[in-house]
Amino acid sequence: MMILGLVRWMQPVHGYDVRRELLSWSADKWANVAPGSIYHALRKLTEEGLLREVATEQVGARPARTTYEITPKGSEEFETLLREQWWEYRPPPDPFFAAFSFLPAMPREEAAAALRNRANILRASNESSRAALNSDWLHRTKPVHVAWFFDLAIARTEGEIAWCERTADLIESGVPYLPPEFDANQGWAQWQRDSDRFGVRDE
Amino acid sequence: MMILGLVRWMQPVHGYDVRRELLSWSADKWANVAPGSIYHALRKLTEEGLLREVATEQVGARPARTTYEITPKGSEEFETLLREQWWEYRPPPDPFFAAFSFLPAMPREEAAAALRNRANILRASNESSRAALNSDWLHRTKPVHVAWFFDLAIARTEGEIAWCERTADLIESGVPYLPPEFDANQGWAQWQRDSDRFGVRDE
DNA sequence: AGCGTAATAGGCAAAATTGACTAACAACCG
DNA sequence: CGGTTGTTAGTCAATTTTGCCTATTACGCT
Known part of the structure; x- marks a missing residue:
């Protein structure tokens, strides 16, 4: 607490x-x-x-x-x-991880688009952080470590932005999701075939 | 859910x-x-x-x-x-943010050491992610996006590692935490003087 | 003067989450 | 063969967290 x-x-x-x-x-x-x-x-x-x-x-x-x-x-x-x-370090719980683990349930086009969109949101958020860092309101009225806070946020997201673009490319490129020898009759496989052809469908 | x-x-x-x-x-x-x-x-x-x-x-x-x-x-x-x-993007809740916001309550030496320690933990975690990425167990038995998962984790932490070192340096360098004109009789100020001199103390 | 809106304090019932616990059966081991 | 350990499947009470609600004063506007 x-x-x-x-x-x-x-x-x-x-x-x-x-x-x-x-x-x-x-x-x-x-x-x-x-x-x-x-x-x-x-x-x-x-x-x-x-x-x-x-x-x-x-x-x-x-x-x-x-x-x-x-x-x-x-x-x-x-x-x-x-x-x-x-x-201590405890990797923070992140809802996006949950979403991403269901990648095969998203049509490739949409997944790629969503990742690019995410990259843009992150870029925007970084812009506004940078703006705050350059304002002297921050430096005049707030303790320094508030600025360091913004730096951390930026540092983390920079890497993620690049990852989003890279991964979006990979998804679009049509890399198969499953390893070759995967048993084609199990859950993932069927799901994936569905979403490749029609987008995700119920039964 | x-x-x-x-x-x-x-x-x-x-x-x-x-x-x-x-x-x-x-x-x-x-x-x-x-x-x-x-x-x-x-x-x-x-x-x-x-x-x-x-x-x-x-x-x-x-x-x-x-x-x-x-x-x-x-x-x-x-x-x-x-x-x-x-x-959607919702910045994930992170307990470290909470801890960091109490920076002035930590003696400078300890704060810097803790940040360096954090950097090391993150490096270690990245190493083990990289090891997983190079194993062919991963590529043989898991869907590709599991690997991308690891990539994301690495991408995010790389930035944070650098930030930890940078910030540790700043803290050690003795940069004052508070902006010059800050009213010295308010909470933060007293706290900081305490922790600069003795580490944090209770009354 | 009258009206709408914002700020001031906090309460409360319902939902979510945790973590420890049960209790049967299988499997190993010397 | 007795004991120990591990797996299976789920329960349950207690704690946490949430979201929304109430009721009063202050402020701005026309």
């Missing part, structure tokens, strides 16, 4: 603050932190003694807001977690 | 088959498919009319196994989902 980390620097905070900060980092994209998760996390962390409620004030008749701060125990736990994340 | 896709080519299958296939693709890493999820998904898809139970046989006194196959409706739905995944 990285909610913990956020509470730690922002010191006394209430849920809504955290929520806004996360949105401003557009963290909903790369972490799984929907609005509802935050309050749940705060309560759970408090139960575990990693956070502590500091106050509960009410302005007018709006929902009362509870303010939290981190306990020493929470700080320790945070550092443990943080180090774990820094030193 | 990509369970649907699996059922679709493997036609009549029971949960355990799916489970093994997914494990053999080591899909537990890049999709969120733990053993328990599968049976849940199968039942839910059946409720929705995308799958259909075909038989329930029992061998000896072992747990009865239910066999499923896909319905035409399920096939359509699958194609819709598949196309969505192919044409």
Whole structure:
């Protein structure tokens, strides 16, 4: 949980603050932190003694807001977690992998087109990253490592863009999907023949 | 849901088959498919009319196994989902992003070391991918796009490796994290001074 | 002054996901 | 032949996550 980390620097905070900060980092994209998760996390962390409620004030008749701060125990736990994340590598789950593993179910033309389209989207996203990097808004108001963030995003995608084009070419070139000796009566084979001839069909 | 896709080519299958296939693709890493999820998904898809139970046989006194196959409706739905995944781009959620955003909480030395370590892990993983690509086990028994899979993994990581080294250098070089005019009394600033001097400390 | 919209806080029920557990049978092994 | 290990098939309770909902104040516009 990285909610913990956020509470730690922002010191006394209430849920809504955290929520806004996360949105401003557009963290909903790369972490799984929907609005509802935050309050749940705060309560759970408090139960575990990693956070502590500091106050509960009410302005007018709006929902009362509870303010939290981190306990020493929470700080320790945070550092443990943080180090774990820094030193370990876990290949991130990627929905595109799932999609790509069903390549034989896509007509070749469409698959190639989709890959080229993906390359373009990635290029566009890189452009906007580069634009951000050149703006001095970034350099004036944000810590440097935010810029490094963009660099990482770009570094990763450059390679993928090239891969998309290469692979699109291969697909169009008609390379057979299956190794020659593959038993032609098993699932893949039939599927593939279908999608070569008609696009994918149901039964 | 990509369970649907699996059922679709493997036609009549029971949960355990799916489970093994997914494990053999080591899909537990890049999709969120733990053993328990599968049976849940199968039942839910059946409720929705995308799958259909075909038989329930029992061998000896072992747990009865239910066999499923896909319905035409399920096939359509699958194609819709598949196309969505192919044409859309959603930056995959990555826990490392979360970790990196707390860079100022790490002592510089350690952060740099961790990044170099990460680069090495990535290199190692690439080596083993390359080994797989050169084995003819891969080319003899697996569809070609499995090889392309490895290519993608390599393409993505190459860029990241370089980034890790570059960034490690920057961190060690002592570049200040915060822009000059940053208000020195706010959260980040204090944190950073702490971690520059002592490593991170709790109050 | 009146109205629509946005921001402020947070709750809650339902869905998804996990991970550990069961319990029968097969297979090996000295 | 007794014991151990491995495979088969799936269940289940508990935790996580999601998405949408409520209700109040503030702000801008005409």
